[in-house]
Amino acid sequence: MQTQTEPSFQLPAQLSTVAPEIDWLYDFISIVSLLFFVAIVGAMIYFMVKYRRRPGVKSEPTGHHNTLELFWTFSPLILLFMIFHWGFQGYVAMSVAPDDALNIRVRASQWVWAFEHPNGVAETGEVHVPAGRPVRMVLSSDDVLHSFFVPDFRVKRDAVPGMFTSLWFQAIEPEGLEPNADHILYDSQVFCTEYCGTSHSAMLATLHVMRSEDYDAFLAVGPQPPEGVDLATWGQTNFQRIGCTTCHSATEGGPTTPGPNLFGVAGTEVALEGGASVTADAAYLEHSIRDPQAQIVHGYTGVAMSHFRLGDAQIQSLVEYISSLH
Amino acid sequence: MATQTGVAPAGSSGAHGHEEVDYLNAEKGWWSWASTVDHKRIGIMYLASVMTMFGVGGFFALALRTELLTPGRTIMGPDFYNQAFTLHGAVMVFLFIIPSVPAALGNFFLPIMIGAKDVAFPRLNLASFYIYVFGAIWAVASIWGVDTGWTFYTPYSQHTNFAAITMTTGAFILGFSSILTGLNFIATVHKLRAPGLNWQRLPLFVWGIYATSVIQVLATPVLAITLFLLIMERLLTVGIFNPELGGDPVLFQHFFWFYSHPAVYIMILPGMAVVNELIATFSKRKIFGYMFVAMSSVSLALLGFLVWGHHMFVAGMSDYAALVFSGLTMLVAIPSGVKVFNWVATLYQGSISFESPMLYALAFIVLFTIGGLTGLYLGMLAVDVHLHDTYFVVAHFHYVMVGGTVFGFLGGLHYWWPKMFGRMYDERLARVAFTLVFLGFNMTFFTQFILGSRGMPRRYYDYLPHFQPLHAFSSVGAYVLGVGFLIMLYMFITAILSGKKAPPNPWGSAGYEWMTTSPPHPHNFHETPVMTRGPYDYHLATDEELSTGFPGETESSVEARAAETPRTETAKAAATTDADDADDEKSKDDDE
Numbered sequence: 001m002q003t004q005t006e007p008s009f010q011l012p013a014q015l016s017t018v019a020p021e022i023d024w025l026y027d028f029i030s031i032v033s034l035l036f037f038v039a040i041v042g043a044m045i046y047f048m049v050k051y052r053r054r055p056g057v058k059s060e061p062t063g064h065h066n067t068l069e070l071f072w073t074f075s076p077l078i079l080l081f082m083i084f085h086w087g088f089q090g091y092v093a094m095s096v097a098p099d100d101a102l103n104i105r106v107r108a109s110q111w112v113w114a115f116e117h118p119n120g121v122a123e124t125g126e127v128h129v130p131a132g133r134p135v136r137m138v139l140s141s142d143d144v145l146h147s148f149f150v151p152d153f154r155v156k157r158d159a160v161p162g163m164f165t166s167l168w169f170q171a172i173e174p175e176g177l178e179p180n181a182d183h184i185l186y187d188s189q190v191f192c193t194e195y196c197g198t199s200h201s202a203m204l205a206t207l208h209v210m211r212s213e214d215y216d217a218f219l220a221v222g223p224q225p226p227e228g229v230d231l232a233t234w235g236q237t238n239f240q241r242i243g244c245t246t247c248h249s250a251t252e253g254g255p256t257t258p259g260p261n262l263f264g265v266a267g268t269e270v271a272l273e274g275g276a277s278v279t280a281d282a283a284y285l286e287h288s289i290r291d292p293q294a295q296i297v298h299g300y301t302g303v304a305m306s307h308f309r310l311g312d313a314q315i316q317s318l319v320e321y322i323s324s325l326h
Numbered sequence: 327m328a329t330q331t332g333v334a335p336a337g338s339s340g341a342h343g344h345e346e347v348d349y350l351n352a353e354k355g356w357w358s359w360a361s362t363v364d365h366k367r368i369g370i371m372y373l374a375s376v377m378t379m380f381g382v383g384g385f386f387a388l389a390l391r392t393e394l395l396t397p398g399r400t401i402m403g404p405d406f407y408n409q410a411f412t413l414h415g416a417v418m419v420f421l422f423i424i425p426s427v428p429a430a431l432g433n434f435f436l437p438i439m440i441g442a443k444d445v446a447f448p449r450l451n452l453a454s455f456y457i458y459v460f461g462a463i464w465a466v467a468s469i470w471g472v473d474t475g476w477t478f479y480t481p482y483s484q485h486t487n488f489a490a491i492t493m494t495t496g497a498f499i500l501g502f503s504s505i506l507t508g509l510n511f512i513a514t515v516h517k518l519r520a521p522g523l524n525w526q527r528l529p530l531f532v533w534g535i536y537a538t539s540v541i542q543v544l545a546t547p548v549l550a551i552t553l554f555l556l557i558m559e560r561l562l563t564v565g566i567f568n569p570e571l572g573g574d575p576v577l578f579q580h581f582f583w584f585y586s587h588p589a590v591y592i593m594i595l596p597g598m599a600v601v602n603e604l605i606a607t608f609s610k611r612k613i614f615g616y617m618f619v620a621m622s623s624v625s626l627a628l629l630g631f632l633v634w635g636h637h638m639f640v641a642g643m644s645d646y647a648a649l650v651f652s653g654l655t656m657l658v659a660i661p662s663g664v665k666v667f668n669w670v671a672t673l674y675q676g677s678i679s680f681e682s683p684m685l686y687a688l689a690f691i692v693l694f695t696i697g698g699l700t701g702l703y704l705g706m707l708a709v710d711v712h713l714h715d716t717y718f719v720v721a722h723f724h725y726v727m728v729g730g731t732v733f734g735f736l737g738g739l740h741y742w743w744p745k746m747f748g749r750m751y752d753e754r755l756a757r758v759a760f761t762l763v764f765l766g767f768n769m770t771f772f773t774q775f776i777l778g779s780r781g782m783p784r785r786y787y788d789y790l791p792h793f794q795p796l797h798a799f800s801s802v803g804a805y806v807l808g809v810g811f812l813i814m815l816y817m818f819i820t821a822i823l824s825g826k827k828a829p830p831n832p833w834g835s836a837g838y839e840w841m842t843t844s845p846p847h848p849h850n851f852h853e854t855p856v857m858t859r860g861p862y863d864y865h866l867a868t869d870e871e872l873s874t875g876f877p878g879e880t881e882s883s884v885e886a887r888a889a890e891t892p893r894t895e896t897a898k899a900a901a902t903t904d905a906d907d908a909d910d911e912k913s914k915d916d917d918e
Contacts, residue, residue, distance in 0.1 A: 007780065009776070010776060010779045010780065011779055011780065012780060012781050021708075022708055022709060022711075022712060025706060025708055025709050026703065026709050026712075026779070029702050029703050029706060029709065032699075032702070033699035033700070033702065036695070036699060037695055037696065037699060040666060040667075040670060040691070040695050041691075041692055041695065043670050044670050044673060044688065044691060044692075047670065047673035047674050047676070047678070048673065048678055048680075048688070051609070051673060051674065051675060051676045051677065051678050052678050052679070052680075053610075053677045053678055053679045054677075057677060058610070058677060058864075059609060059610040059611040059675060059676045059677040059864055060611070060675035060676075061611075061612070061863075061864070061865040062611055062612035062613070062614050062616075062672070062862075064615075065614075065615075068671075069615050069618050069664075069668075072663065072664065072667045073618070073660060073663075073664055074660075076659060076660060076663055077660070080656040080657070080659055080660075081656070083656065083702060083705075083706050084652055084653050084656045084705075084706070086706070086708070087652060087705075087706030087707040087708045087709060087710075088648075088649055088652060088707050088708075089708070090707065090708025090709075091639075091645070091648065091652075091707035091708045091711065092645065093708075094708065094711060095645050143481070143485065144481050144482040144485060145479060145481070145482065145575060147640065147715060149715070149781070149783065151712070151780070151781025154711065154712040155711065155712075156640050156711050156712065156714055156715070157640050157642070158640055158641045158642050160569075160575055160576060160641070160642045161481060161569040161570075161575060162569025162573075162574070162575065163569075163576075163642060165642045189781075189790070191781070191783045192783070193714070193715035193716065193783040193784070194479075194715060195408075195474075195475050195479070195482070195784075195785040196482065197408070197473070197482060198404050198405055198408065198473075199404060200408075200785060200786065200787070201404070201783075201785075201786035201787045201788040201789065202788060
C-alpha cells in the first residue's frame with residue numbers, strides 16, 4: 001500500500017504504520033456505502049418518475065414476495081461480517097503493542113498534556129518520539145476524562161482517572177525527508193477529544209518525530225533551546241506551548257485570569273497569602289514553577305496550577321522570560 | 327353499512343348540520359384545556375410545548391454555529407459556549423425529540439387510528455403531561471450554568487458547578503413522564519382496538535409507537551437509577567462513579583448508554599413510523615412487506631438494548647467487550663435496511679403524488695440512508711478509533727436525528743395538520759420551507775463528515791485555522807436551515823388564523839384516522855367503527871372514502887374537493903337509515 005504523506009480530501013496524512021490499513025478500510029466502507037446509496041436513491045427516483053400520479057392510472061395492490069424479503073434481510077449479513085471482521089482485526093493490532101515498544105508516560109490534566117520519557121526526561125505540551133520504532137503511550141489522568149488523539153496516526157484513547165490506559169503507534173520516516181536544524185523530521189498534532197471543561201479546545205500538544213538516533217541524542221540531554229535562540233526567547237515559546245497563557249497574562253494590564261499577571265513581577269516585592277512577602281527574584285520564580293503551592297501570592301488561594309513536567313533547561317528559560325517582562 | 331364503506335361512517339355527521347362540534351370548540355376557556363382528559367387536546371398541548379423547546383434548542387444551535395464562523399472568539403467566551411452546546415443537546419434530546427412524535431402526534435392519532443375513544447388511562451395521560459411540564463421548567467431553570475454536555479460524563483459532572491445535579495434531577499423527572507406515556511400506549515394498543523382491527527391490520531404508525539413505548543418502559547428506569555446514583559454521590563459522597571471516592575467513571579458511561587442508546591431508538595422509531603403512513607398515502611399503496619416492516623421496528627427496539635458499548639470503544643473498556651458490541655452493532659443494519667428497501671419497493675407500481683408531507687418522507691429516505699450507512703464507519707472498530715468524538719459523529723447523529731426523526735416529525739405535522747386543526751396551510755410556502763430546510767440541513771451537516779474525518783474534534787470552542795473554510799460553510803448552511811424553519815412557522819401560524827377549511831380526507835388516504843371529521847369530534851367517532859379492511863387497502867376502499875385525487879395538488883383541486891366532499895357525504899348519509907340519525911342525535915346529547 002502506498003503511504004500518503006500529504007492529507008487527502010477526506011483524511012489526514014498517513015504518518016504511522018497502521019494508517020494505510022485503516023484508510024483502506026475507510027475507503028472500502030465508502031465504496032460499499034456509495035453503491036448502496038446510489039442503488040436505493042436511484043431506484044427511488046426512478047419509481048418517483050415512472051409511477052407519478054397520472055389520470056386514469058391506479059396503483060397496483062401490493063403483493064407478497066417472501067423470497068425477496070428474505071434475500072434483502074439476510075444477504076447484507078455477508079458484507080456486515082466482513083466489515084466487522086476486518087474492523088476487529090485492525091482494532092486488535094492497534095490495541096496490542098509489540099514487546100519492544102518504548103514506553104512514554106502521558107499525564108493528562110485540565111488542560112495540559114505532560115510527558116515523561118523512560119529515562120525521566122520530561123516535557124509538557126510537546127513530546128519528541130522516534131520514527132521507525134514502536135512507541136507505547138501509557139495514559140493517566142489527574143482530574144477528569146481526557147482523550148489522546150493523533151489524527152496523522154489514526155490513534156485515540158481516553159485518559160481515565162483512577163486507571164491506566166494505553167495506545168501505541170510507529171511513526172514512519174517518509175523517504176527523502178531530511179530533519180530540520182532541530183533534528184525534527186515532521187510535527188503531528190495531538191488533540192484532546194473527550195470534553196474536559198473551559199479550555200478543552202486549547203488542550204493541544206505537538207508530537208516531534210525524529211530519527212531514532214536523534215531521539216537517543218535528545219534523551220541524553222533533554223529539551224534544549226534551538227540553535228541560535230537565546231534562553232528568554234525560547235522561554236517565551238515554551239510559555240505559549242506549555243499553556244501558561246491559559247491562566248497567566250504576560251502583558252501590561254492584560255485580561256483577568258485565574259493566575260497572577262506576570263508582567264513586571266520580577267524584582268518586585270510580592271505579598272503572599274498569610275501576610276508574609278517575598279522579593280520575586282530568579283530563585284523565587286523557579287521555586288514557584290517547581291512547587292506552585294508552596295508560596296501562594298495573596299488572593300490566589302484555591303487555584304491549583306496544572307501539573308507541568310519540564311526539563312531544567314526549560315524551567316530556566318521560563319525564569320529568564322518572566323524576568324524579561326518589563 | 328360498515329361492510330360497504332369499510333369503516334362505520336363517523337364522518338356522516340356532516341350531513342346533520344352539527345359538524346360544528348369538534349374537540350377544539352366543544353368546551354371553551356383555559357381551564358377546559360388545563361383540566362382536559364381528551365387525548366387530542368393533550369396532544370396539542372404537547373405539540374405547543376415541544377415546538378417551544380425546539381425553538382429554544384434551535385436558537386442555541388445558531389448561536390454555536392455563529393461562534394464557529396471564525397477561529398478564536400467570535401461572539402462568546404468558552405464557558406458560555408460550553409453551556410450553549412449543553413443546553414442545545416439536553417433541550418433537543420430530552421425536551422424535544424423524545425416527546426415530539428410519541429407524545430404530540432402519538433397522543434393525538436394513536437387512539438383515532440385504532441378506532442378508540444381515548445387512551446386507556448386518560449387521567450394518567452394528563453398527569454404525564456404535567457410531569458413533563460414540571461420537569462421541563464425544572465430543567466430549563468437549572469440548565470443555565472450546566473457545562474457538562476448532555477451526556478453528564480463523570481467525573482467532570484461531579485467536579486463542575488452544582489447546577490449539573492439540579493439539571494439531572496430535571497431529566498429524572500422527565501423520565502417518569504416518558505414511562506407513564508409508554509405504559510398508557512401499550513395498554514391502549516392491547517385493549518382498545520376497534521372490532522376487526524387485528525394485529526395484521528394495525529397501522530404501521532401504531533406498530534412504531536408501540537415498539538417505542540416498550541423501550542420507554544424498559545429503558546427509562548435505568549436512566550432514573552443512574553441519575554439518582556449521580557445525585558446521591560454528589561450529596562452523600564458515596565463512591566460510585568468518582569475515582570477520588572473509589573468509584574469508576576467508566577461505569578457511569580455503561581449506565582448512561584444503557585439508557586441513552588435505546589433512547590436513540592425511542593427517537594428514531596416514531597420518525598420511521600410516520601414515514602410509513604406518508605409513503606402509503608401518497609403512493610396509494612400498502613407498504614410492501616407489511617409484517618417485515620412491523621417486525622423490524624420490534625427487532626430494532628430489542629437490538630437497541632444490546633449495543634450501548636459502541637459509544638465506548640476507546641473509553642478504556644475491555645477489547646473483548648468491544649468485539650461483542652461491534653458485532654451486535656452490525657446487526658442493527660439489518661432491520662434498518664429492511665425498512666428502507668420496503669419503502670422504496672412500495673413506490674413501485676404506486677400512484678405517487680408529491681405534496682409537502684411526501685417530500686419530507688422521500689427526504690427522510692435519502693437522509694436516513696446516509697445516516698445509516700455512516701453508522702457502518704462508526705461500528706467498524708478500527709475505523710471508529712479515528713472517527714470517535716470527532717465531527718463525523720456529530721454529523722452521523724444529526725443525519726439520523728434531524729434527517730430522520732425531525733423530517734419524519736415535520737412530514738407528519740404537515741400530513742395531519744388538516745386533521746388536527748381543520749385548516750389547510752399554504753402548500754406553496756410549505757414547499758419553499760422544505761427546500762430551504764433540506765438544502766440547509768445538508769450544507770450544515772454533510773460538511774461535518776469531512777471535518778470529522780480530517781480530525782476535527784467535537785465540542786471545541788476554538789479550532790486550528792485550516793478547519794475554517796468548512797466550519798464557515800457549515801454555519802452558512804445552519805442559517806439557511808434557520809430561515810426555512812422561520813418560513814414554516816409563519817406558514818403554520820397563518821394556516822391557523824386564516825387557512826382554508828380542510829375536508830375530512832384531503833390526501834385521499836385509506837387510513838382510519840381520515841374516516842372522521844376534521845377536526846375530529848370530541849369522542850373521535852360517533853359510534854365504534856368496525857374495521858373490515860386494512861388501513862392501506864386502497865383496492866378495497868371505495869371512491870367515497872378516498873375522494874379521488876389527482877397529481878400536482880393545486881389549490882383549485884383542493885377547493886374543488888372540499889366543495890365536493892360534503893356532497894358525497896350527503897349521498898352516503900342519504901343511504902343510511904333513520905336509526906343512524908337517531909344514534910347521531912343521541913351521541914350528540916351524550917356530548918352535551
